[in-house]
Amino acid sequence: MIQIENLTKQYGAVRALDNLNMTIESGSIFGFLGPNGSGKTTTLRILTGLAKPTAGSAHVAGVNVSKDVHNLPSHIGYLPEEPAFYSWMTPQEFLDYIGRLHGLSSSKRIARIKELLMLVDLTEAGKRRIGGFSRGMRQRLGLAAALVHRPEVLLLDEPVSALDPAGRKDVLELIEQLSGQCTILMSTHILADVERVCNVVGIISRGRIIVQSPREELLNRYVQPVFEFDSVDAPVLQRWAELLKKQTWIASVNIEGQTARIVVNDVAQARTELLASAMAQHMVLRRYEEMRPSLEDVFLQLVEAESAQ
């Protein structure tokens, strides 16, 4: 659905995008992660036709964004980081205007506007002037405007950055609901949001994609061979730790208070034997966990490694 090949964008001496390659399959929710200035917004602006690449090509829903920009708007919905509106309009008027531009009939517009205002929780404010709206309300209206014509591809630049926790939850749920209906490319720096709604993750650094993978696959790839045990009985935990250190499949055991952090050489063996070994010591456990990296861990690890190169 989105195909980016060797996309390069040069601003004077600064290379914002450096031979970026990326493919986003139809129906996926793609979390586009990267530190500030890594090229996320530049990529989105090129995909919307608002900026032109210095080299390379990009196709969105089969449309070449450089050569066929006039055909692009009917296929995409775009929510910029800070959506701007005509302050003298009301949300109803604005959405009606967008509907007319996309050729929706009067009856379809009325129904769609009602549906969208309800979806983004702006029904009550539907007849108020946008000029008095908060940033969060503008962001929700921007999302509604991007959805008016049921686009095939939704490009969202930091879609929840201005929202309060409740608003963020609502919008993320809305994005989740759109899964399967359209392809979503969502740039963000809030890793928890990506972890929650995105099924594919791409990490960009210094204008290049450093990793692109299904979310679960990425987390599994960077899984650490670490297990943690919380026990109510510190002396038993200590005794058990001494026994474990003698095992060849154990790399190290560290005790902190009533918690043992065990690094293993063989994850499969550890999974079958660790808990049984603890039980054999009649240990009373509060917690047993195979540590899984968060997306934040993976992100930091990858970006730091890229920066160090």
Next chain:
Amino acid sequence: MNFLHVFHEEIIEQWRTYRLLIVVAVMTVFGLASPLLAKLTPELLKSIPGLPVGLADAIPVPTISDAVTQYVKNMSQFGILLALLVSMGSVAQEKERGTAAMMLTHPVSRLNFILSKFFALAVTFIISLGMAALGCWYYTLLLFKAMPWDSFLALNGLMLLVFLVYVAISVLCSTLANSQGAAAGLAFGALVVIAGVGALPRIGEYFPGQLFGWGAALMLGGTQTAWSAFWVSIGLIMIALWGAWQVLNRQEL
């Protein structure tokens, strides 16, 4: 087709932001004031205490020509100024606020974006000049006598063309600039250049300012025409709009 939707929104914006109302009000005031000033100025001069003997008698009796001259003078100054002030933010403001980027990701071509602004501003000036002309014509009728309507219509048509030249140039300046301040600077710079070059003896006859003289001559029985300036004005409008479209096409928003 989308041109009509965008144009419609531009017209509503002119109305809701009071731009249309302000331009109509200002121009109507100057339209009404023209025959009044022509009529009252000699009276005011005569009423100045201590006026030398005989001077009061030397002040000519105002005629319809004075009303027309005053009208052309008022419109040529304030009309052009308004054309610049109202148009200079048309594109720059949208780029500055982000609404241009927001709208251009929907089915609005950059050509329609420029043209809708120009034609909405044109409608504003047609209405405003129409109101000013009506006011001037009515007060002239009250204070002097009826003006020949066909010549007066031609005069206003020519004045409108001059205003549209400045509207188109302001739209171009507004497209070139990234902020309203820069757009204002460019637009006033263009005004100074056009006024300066237009004052030169041989080149000046091709410049839009000549149309005021032609219009006044039509009203006052003169034979002066300015067809070169007429066609140059139309050419300037087309070149400015084409330029604005080309500039916007190359810009990243």
